[in-house]
Amino acid sequence: xxxxxxxxxxxxxxxxxxxxxxxxxxxxxxxxxxxxxxxxxxxxxxxxxxxxxxxxxxxxxxxxxxxxxxxxxxxxxxxxxxxxxxxxxxxxxxxxxxxxxxxxxxxxxxxxxxxxxxxxxxxxxxxxxxxxxxxxxxxxxxxxxxxxxxxxxxxxxxxxxxxxxxxxxxxxxxxxxxxxxxxxxxxxxxxxxxxxxxxxxxxxxxxxxxxxxxxxxxxxxxxxxxxxxxxxxxxxxxxxxxxxxxxxxxxxxxxxxxxxxxxxxxxxxxxxxxxxxxxxxxxxxxxxxxxxxxxxxxxxxxxxxxxxxxxxxxxxxxxxxxxxxxxxxxxxxxxxxxxxxxxxxxxxxxxxxxxxxxxxxxxxxxxxxxxxxxxxxxxxxxxxxxxxxxxxxxxxxxxxxxxxxxxxxxxxxxxxxxxxxxxxxxxxxxxxxxxxxxxxxxxxxxxxxxxxxxxxxxxxxxxxxxxxxxxxxxxxxxxxxxxxxxxxxxxxxxxxxxxx
Ligand code: F6P
Numbered sequence: 001x002x003x004x005x006x007x008x009x010x011x012x013x014x015x016x017x018x019x020x021x022x023x024x025x026x027x028x029x030x031x032x033x034x035x036x037x038x039x040x041x042x043x044x045x046x047x048x049x050x051x052x053x054x055x056x057x058x059x060x061x062x063x064x065x066x067x068x069x070x071x072x073x074x075x076x077x078x079x080x081x082x083x084x085x086x087x088x089x090x091x092x093x094x095x096x097x098x099x100x101x102x103x104x105x106x107x108x109x110x111x112x113x114x115x116x117x118x119x120x121x122x123x124x125x126x127x128x129x130x131x132x133x134x135x136x137x138x139x140x141x142x143x144x145x146x147x148x149x150x151x152x153x154x155x156x157x158x159x160x161x162x163x164x165x166x167x168x169x170x171x172x173x174x175x176x177x178x179x180x181x182x183x184x185x186x187x188x189x190x191x192x193x194x195x196x197x198x199x200x201x202x203x204x205x206x207x208x209x210x211x212x213x214x215x216x217x218x219x220x221x222x223x224x225x226x227x228x229x230x231x232x233x234x235x236x237x238x239x240x241x242x243x244x245x246x247x248x249x250x251x252x253x254x255x256x257x258x259x260x261x262x263x264x265x266x267x268x269x270x271x272x273x274x275x276x277x278x279x280x281x282x283x284x285x286x287x288x289x290x291x292x293x294x295x296x297x298x299x300x301x302x303x304x305x306x307x308x309x310x311x312x313x314x315x316x317x318x319x320x321x322x323x324x325x326x327x328x329x330x331x332x333x334x335x336x337x338x339x340x341x342x343x344x345x346x347x348x349x350x351x352x353x354x355x356x357x358x359x360x361x362x363x364x365x366x367x368x369x370x371x372x373x374x375x376x377x378x379x380x381x382x383x384x385x386x387x388x389x390x391x392x393x394x395x396x397x398x399x400x401x402x403x404x405x406x407x408x409x410x411x412x413x414x415x416x417x418x419x420x421x422x423x424x425x426x427x428x429x430x431x432x433x434x435x436x437x438x439x440x441x442x443x444x445x446x447x448x449x450x451x452x453x454x455x456x457x458x459x460x461x462x463x464x465x466x467x468x469x470x471x472x473x474x475x476x477x478x479x480x481x482x483x484x485x486x487x488x489x490x491x492x493x494x495x496x497x498x499x500x
Contacts (some may be wrong), residue, residue: 004359005480006138012061016316024443025425042302043288043461045487046396048448052309052316052389062308062355063298065476069306074475079294081106081255085482086352094260094467095308098283099290109253112460113265117250120230121271125164131189132224133143138167139186141179144196144210145172148232150261150340151463152196152269155282158459162273166170170269171212174204179211188219194230196266198258200238202490203348214245225310232265257342257482260467278311278456287461289457293468303465306447307472312446313389314360323381324367327394327413330454334368334393345470345481352480361477365392371412381420382440389444392417393462395454413448420444 003009012095020057028034037056038049038240047382054062077084081091097114100107119182123129129137142152148174162168169182176500183191193216209229215226231244234254250265262270263283271279294302311317326334346362368377370392392413398406418426423442424434449465451458474481 007067024421033070039110042292046450047325076427087483091255093255095261099288117265118276132227135189139191147258148196154337196232200233200235281456282460285457286464289461289464304470306469323390327370332369348479351478387444393440
């Protein structure tokens with residue numbers, strides 16, 4: 001039966017029509033227990049869902065939708081490594097990188113490769129990795145794009161100043177400017193290039209790596225560049241053919257999707273910058289969230305509830321976009337990371353069986369770190385002609401607990417969430433009438449997600465939360481969230497164009 005004809009969908013449609021006059025200010029005022037009821041904890045993360053355009057009945061109907069979509073069965077298949085990525089005929093088993101899978105051989109392989117990668121990172125941090133001339137490597141340039149860049153870049157920045165001695169750079173763009181900047185202060189004899197590419201065939205990454213190797217040779221013509229090149233890939237033969245030494249090549253299985261690969265050796269930059277312990281804490285945080293997703297009852301299951309909200313807003317309120325506003329400068333790369341995670345996963349036009357859909361899927365995901373964003377895009381959020389639900393993502397404690405500006409940061413996030421939800425009703429009455437142009441209507445939804453601290457464990461949990469939320473939406477929409485055929489046409493056209 002077509003999704004939109006199912007009883008669960010139809011019931012939600014009728015309910016949505018009945019909610020036409022729903023007001024968040026009234027819901028929050030008349031039901032003081034609402035905030036407590038919709039505060040959900042997962043792996044130490046706290047989420048306040050009470051500022052959403054939803055009643056208890058909405059949640060009941062959304063949970064029925066998840067039930068009708070056989071969400072528990074799909075979730076079990078995800079964790080069991082079943083080939084749920086139908087078009088590529090393989091599992092989407094990124095959870096096996098942090099939650100030991102039941103397949104002991106897979107668990108052993110994952111563990112062994114992680115140990116190798118972490119030992120390599122620790123060697124670099126200890127100043128024990130030497131280049132061809134015997135000089136200690138002090139600069140690492142990580143070259144990758146999409147999933148081979150965004151996750152490691154996000155987490156490395158999220159954990160603050162690198163604790164090791166290595167100067168670390170990320171390069172993704174084929175625009176030479178980015179690599180030039182990375183190499184500007186570097187010396188060939190002390191520089192290691194790390195080429196990160198699942199397929200080891202991505203043009204931007206290979207061209208940038210070739211350019212970096214050419215720079216090494218130009219600066220030090222007699223240098224054996226094999227000692228200055230490491231590779232992370234699931235195509236080790238291609239890496240070898242490219243010139244990478246197998247001892248400096250780290251692998252992962254092809255069932256790890258690019259945008260889900262930060263937990264694999266692709267995250268080597270995190271370990272180089274912050275150490276093996278931090279990388280393992282990241283995995284533990286994600287594993288704790290995995291356990292929550294598997295075990296928490298549906299009505300307290302945070303990724304499930306967030307995924308349901310995603311569908312609620314896209315399909316029943318017509319929201320074509322969702323904003324993610326990290327109120328933590330260290331999480332500034334979160335919107336870019338989530339853009340790939342959600343839009344590449346769920347930007348799909350056919351169902352799992354290839355039938356065109358008659359409903360919308362992934363919204364546009366966008367955002368910017370607060371409070372900076374308050375002075376650019378929040379005008380649209382408060383008074384634009386259509387609304388975008390907002391995720392506020394912040395920390396309960398930051399680096400310097402006595403710092404007044406950190407208190408201001410958190411208070412700003414809460415003030416914005418209240419302004420969106422309540423509009424004018426949030427203000428103390430002054431008696432003065434406001435002109436229409438100054439009125440903020442409110443009734444605009446948001447979800448407030450708080451990490452206890454912006455540390456490796458919590459960041460791991462937060463990223464796994466968003467991964468599972470994305471998965472839930474894909475299941476509800478009946479799509480394959482784990483392929484990305486749409487990006488192929490650009491690659492083919494480029495080849496065609498270059499061939500003349
Ligand atoms: O072209 C899209 C894509 O395949 C992403 O899914 C992926 O994260 C990125 O390119 C990089 O791919 P690779 O790691 O194989 O270089």
